[in-house]
Amino acid sequence: KNEVEQSPQNLTAQEGEFITINCSYSVGISALHWLQQHPGGGIVSLFMLSSGKKKHGRLIATINIQEKHSSLHITASHPRDSAVYICAVPPYSGGGADGLTFGKGTHLIIQP
Amino acid sequence: NAGVTQTPKFRILKIGQSMTLQCAQDMNHNYMYWYRQDPGMGLKLIYYSVGAGITDKGEVPNGYNVSRSTTEDFPLRLELAAPSQTSVYFCASSAQVGYTFGSGTRLTVV
Numbered sequence: 001k002n003e004v005e006q007s008p009q010n011l012t013a014q015e016g017e018f019i020t021i022n023c024s025y026s027v028g029i030s031a032l033h034w035l036q037q038h039p040g041g042g043i044v045s046l047f048m049l050s051s052g053k054k055k056h057g058r059l060i061a062t063i064n065i066q067e068k069h070s071s072l073h074i075t076a077s078h079p080r081d082s083a084v085y086i087c088a089v090p091p092y093s094g095g096g097a098d099g100l101t102f103g104k105g106t107h108l109i110i111q112p
Numbered sequence: 113n114a115g116v117t118q119t120p121k122f123r124i125l126k127i128g129q130s131m132t133l134q135c136a137q138d139m140n141h142n143y144m145y146w147y148r149q150d151p152g153m154g155l156k157l158i159y160y161s162v163g164a165g166i167t168d169k170g171e172v173p174n175g176y177n178v179s180r181s182t183t184e185d186f187p188l189r190l191e192l193a194a195p196s197q198t199s200v201y202f203c204a205s206s207a208q209v210g211y212t213f214g215s216g217t218r219l220t221v222v
Binding site for chain 2: 105
C-alpha cells in the first residue's frame with residue numbers, strides 16, 4: 001500500500017516569498033493530487049497530475065514519476081495562501097477507484 | 113452546479129445514539145467516498161462506492177454503514193456512536209478529471 005510523506009510539516013514565510021512543498025510516495029501511481037484546506041474549511045482540489053508540470057495562477061505542481069516525487073510551488077506568496085496543503089495518491093499502483101491515500105499535510109502560514 | 117453537498121455541518125451526539133450523515137452530488141460521478149479526518153492525521157477512507165448498489169469497506173469501516181441506492185446519494189450511518197468517532201467527516205466524488213469534496217461534517221460524540 002502506498003505511503004505518502006510530505007515535507008515540511010510546518011512552514012512560515014513572509015509575503016512574497018517563493019514556497020516549495022514536497023511529497024514522496026512509495027508505489028508507482030497513475031496520478032497524484034494536490035489539495036488545499038483552509039482552517040475550519042473544506043477541501044479543494046488544486047491539481048491532478050500524472051507527468052511533467054501544471055500551472056494555475058501562482059501555483060505550480062511538478063511530478064517525477066521515476067523518483068516518485070512531486071513538488072508544489074507558490075510564487076509571490078500572499079497571506080491568503082495560508083492553508084494546509086495535502087498530497088494524495090492512489091493506495092495501489094494503477095488504482096484509483098478505491099480512494100486515495102493522503103499525506104498528513106503541510107501547514108503553511110504567510111505573514112504580511 | 114452544487115458539486116458535493118454534505119449535511120449537517122455540525123452535530124453533537126451522545127454515546128450510543130445513531131445518526132446519518134447525508135451526501136449528495138449532482139455531477140453524475142460513479143465513484144463516491146467517505147473519509148474521516150483526525151487532528152494530525154491524514155484523511156482515512158471509511159467506505160467507498162463505484163456505482164449505485166455497490167459499496168465496499170475502506171481502511172476504517174468499523175462502526176459505520178453505507179448504502180448507495182442512487183448515483184447521487186451516498187449516506188453514512190453511525191450506529192451506537194462512540195467517542196472514538198469524534199472527527200471531521202468528508203464526502204467526495206470522483207471522475208477522470210479528479211476529486212470534488214464536500215464541505216465536511218464536524219461530529220462530536222460526548
